[in-house]
Amino acid sequence: MKKPSIPKGTRDFSPVEVTRRTYIMDTIKANFAKFGFQPIETPSFENSETLMGKYGEEGDRLIFKILNSGDFLRKVDDATYAEKDSNKITSKISEKALRYDLTVPFARYVVQHQNDITFPFKRYQIQPVWRADRPQKGRFREFFQCDADVVGSTSLWQEVELVQLYDTVFKDLQLKGVTIKMNNRKILSGIAEMMGAEDKLIDFTVALDKLDKIGEDKVKAEMRDKGIAEEAISKLQPLFSVTGTASEKLDTLKTLLATSEIGLQGISELEFIVDAISTLKLSAANLEIDVTLARGLNYYTGAIFEVAAPGGVAMGSIGGGGRYDDLTGIFGMKDMSGVGISFGLDRIYLVLEELNLFPETVTANSKVLFINFGEKEALYAMQAIQKLREAGVHAELYPDNAKMGKQMGYADKRSIPFVVLAGESEMAAASYTLKNMKTGTQDSVSIAQLSEALA
């Protein structure tokens, strides 16, 4: 029989991995709650019509569809069936699909439950999503998203709080030196106005983003290659020297976009956020203005966030988000502005691992193993184990009266730090022998002392 396996792009998580992932998620959750976000959960699969057409053509293709139950071909008329066209037949044999992200289900939730929701609604959601992407390093077909969004308010205080939220989460994870990059869709619109070519905006920002790496001349060459007019490039020349603090950058932009109403609006929005954060201060992260940030261009209408791991850690963004003026319009509920951010769980995991930042207390191991010397001795052990568990100590009895070496080996392989030996002589003395697996020292202790030593 061949060893069983799991589908490409999916993962089993071992005890250590689950414990570490839970540590990250619990840290994020605790901060979501401190900031007044409330948890919701939505079903793993939605009606196909809820998801299809919401992520573009590529997205539709990457959505996992669930086959109808029973005699699913019954619903396919013979004419359609005869065509043997996968695309055409899909909607006849599949009516449900796995969640592709948490944003569309959230929008659906808000519209469906609008009468029960008090707006502005601050919700968080931590659940898996599924994408039929080609699996590759760091890209999975099942992964968790950790999202916090506010819907029903255009207040920029939300953006300020989202910057603070990133900061406190990374502070609690002991991850210093994270950079929170911000841009604003309206600034990008202003730049497009100046260029006279909205459709070249992505090419322009992608090229500009390489300034540090390849230098001004090569950036300009790339822009020309992409068909950006010489006039546009020279008009936007000041963008090549947007440096300094956030305030200095915003000043440069004000001059450049002086004639663009929408551009100035974007600048003033960023200014509000930068000013508030400079008063309130961040603990673990830096806030940076980055006009090349064009993430989710067709989607976001105001603020754009992206979080970069500390310098020196080669890793894509570990978080991102932004404001979208019309979150729920796709389901017929107008004028609901939303703003939200997401934490990249898998990448944060890798960063913490690389920097050795998982606390030692984050472990799936028991604190103590009781050696099993037989029926009576085990019952004596169980009485102590019960007391230890009541005191919150993770304690176990080796289930079988196996050879000493085997039992000690189990404690060793599982990295259980303490072992208790309690045989006939201990029972007679109402004591327990506590062995420290690291140092090898052994002490004869009472049950009260045992509890104290292990709690």
Next chain:
Amino acid sequence: MKKPSIPKGTRDFSPVEVTRRTYIMDTIKANFAKFGFQPIETPSFENSETLMGKYGEEGDRLIFKILNSGDFLRKVDDATYAEKDSNKITSKISEKALRYDLTVPFARYVVQHQNDITFPFKRYQIQPVWRADRPQKGRFREFFQCDADVVGSTSLWQEVELVQLYDTVFKDLQLKGVTIKMNNRKILSGIAEMMGAEDKLIDFTVALDKLDKIGEDKVKAEMRDKGIAEEAISKLQPLFSVTGTASEKLDTLKTLLATSEIGLQGISELEFIVDAISTLKLSAANLEIDVTLARGLNYYTGAIFEVAAPGGVAMGSIGGGGRYDDLTGIFGMKDMSGVGISFGLDRIYLVLEELNLFPETVTANSKVLFINFGEKEALYAMQAIQKLREAGVHAELYPDNAKMGKQMGYADKRSIPFVVLAGESEMAAASYTLKNMKTGTQDSVSIAQLSEALA
């Protein structure tokens, strides 16, 4: 546009519901960990061959299948296609399926990772499963299972610990009066031996289970209706009067099954557990022997557990489990005995709700809302909010400078217990006005006092 909806048998969970479910799951998890169980997680979908054929024909039908991506009909040869037979075509167009329970994926995990696992392996797993069952009250197409299993040891101490585990979880949930019913497959085998008809065993136990409700005569009539021989019924007459304590019941059984080797073995196994528990004592639950417990008959080989809600709460079992001698045999790894239990999250939720046992502290609400009086005032508020959050207080600022009534209404609807008002006069005095929403009292306090009052 019609309001969006979710698929039949699935659920959205509101903030209150998520918070209460999390409270139950966290309580279960904490106890799993105290007993030395380690968490694992497996993918939501498995290769179809991993799941199909493991749950019987009915199970195969109820497994949700995932449609292959891309041009999935390409793999279907024309001859097969021409038949238009849903059953035959399924395996050609679907290679993955959603998890149906946590036991088969666990067995697959153990076999796949056997070289990395230290046995005996105590694992817990809390994840959703999916079944294409007809949705009805209390039965869903997506629901969480909470399982703890030990694999790799036949020690009966595991059964003892699983009884204790049920007990401590229900104790921590303040749910008193739960009954943990136990039986043993070997006792059922003994009864079948006495009856001379293994195939009538289920009918016999189902009828016997009604003894309290319909009385001895009607139970016997039902047995005769089901074709159970008069001789078998009279031979098993002592089962009609199996009463008293667990020890007394076991004594009656010993007499009845005196000639059945396997029956006596089952009795002695139960006796070991009953004796250990009578020494170690339970806090919130009662342990009861129930020879009518035939749950998972074709599956379990030793202990059988089922947990009943406290008397007076009409609810099916809120947990169950048992021992299966050959957990991993389906994947070619022999002689791995397993024993495990499961908690019924949805039903436990309903029981706690009915008995009003969710602690008041289990809430998704913020502790305090700061009223927004404008830009400067909001910044002043944010400075206090930041300090409160650092102290762990769930605090929020109303994002917009809306009318007072609207902001107070938001606090009220969200049941936020405290509101802070901080306008120009408070700013001048470096103070905050703290309003208790329940009593209506207002106090002028410093930031330190605020922190103290809300922490």
